[in-house]
Amino acid sequence: MKPISVEDKLAVNKYDVDKDVHIKINEDICKECENHPCLYICPADCYKLREQRITFSYEGCLECGSCQIVCDKEAIEWTLPRGGFGICYEYG
């Protein structure tokens, strides 16, 4: 099998994306963070470093909860999507 990017992997998944954002980050705290563990542990690559700024996009989130566990700066306000929204596994 040819290597597939995370974006293409997520593209085969089924989502019902909510208009409400279920995870919010505090950019002021992220600015002071040196390690950015969120960049490595998000399996959906929702966290990106762009021009020294951490950005977050919630649409591809797999709802694993890793980010809030590894963020020791408490910069992540983590909740789950509203009932019925978010990832919808067809295999699991």
Place this chain on the structure above:
Amino acid sequence: MLVERGKFAGAKNMWGGAFYGPTLSELLPDFWEEAPIERYMARHKFSLLTHDACLSAESTTQKFSQPPYNGFTLLRSKFDRWFASKVEQAGAIVATGLQADGLLHDGNHIIGIKAGGDELPADVVIACDGVNSILAQEAGLQGKILPRDVKQGVKEVIELPRKTIEQRFNLSGDEGVAWEFIGSCTKGLPGGAFIYTNKESLSVGVVVQLGALVEKKIKANELLDEFKGHSSVANLLDGGKLVEYSAHLIPASGIDMMPALYTDGFLVAGDAAAFVVGTGLILEGANFAIASGVAAAETVIRAKQSGDFSTKSLSYYQDLLAQSFVLKDLKTYRKAHHFLANPRIYSSYPELACDLAERIFTNDGKPRKKSWQLLREAMKGRVSFCQIACDLIRGRGAI
């Protein structure tokens, strides 16, 4: 009432893919005749990997190919939907698309949940909301989960024709294989990789301790890609089509991270209670989840009969679990996660084993050496006899 945040039961659930033991057939006899199982577990394979080599062991016995079967592969999205239909048949309401956001309190008593803007009163709330249990944390039973206490699993479901899977994995009919790998697939970090056969797909994944991923700045998804490209794995997946990519956290420290299991009007079950046992050779959680669910139900039925939902009454849950394999197995393997934190298990030993096998089988035209001498050469710079002896003693006490 069963409150499920997914569109249907199973929509939010992923796992590696294998389920073992008699727990479910005790609840639903001969369930495999009706349930959407994928394959029964006829073979177990275990492999040590280096970047360019692989040394494997396989266990197969006719016993595992006969009812009641020792284990199954399942896809949770399909299986859990069926399982929830059994809950409905038994008379419960399955409320899907409803997120349990928090708890209702009356002083120290928990008297229900908040869900989707509504309040749902209950005699007892049973939290089965996974290792990141929002409910157990709000009830004050579970503290913040630490990165060293959980493993991150990432998985791809790869579709292949049924015949191709059976030929490549030496299976006939509904036989299946559970194949675990340790070594270079996690770049020496605590964890491993797996391939489970489904009817017309493979579940292929990597599981790694979350704290180690953070420390080494490694992405589990990249480990998975490298594993899929390994010379001993790539051919098995060739021509396959990715149909799903998923991720999940697994409790990894057993009884050492287990929350208090009950309080006034509240019980914790399954992953939320850290009921998972991993020894490197076995990784089981679903049977613990079902057994704890049954124990929770028996506790609530007993409490309902006496009308007493207090902490004291619900302590019966812990008594039931203490008598069953749930807490007994967790106690048996309570040191397993300490033993499995040893980096030699994931680097030195797989390298040593593969190197020794290569030396034994290499014919370079030179005079042969005895196996013992080859072992000494393979150990050089990797591991000493003293370290092996220490690790064996530690392993004896842990797994």
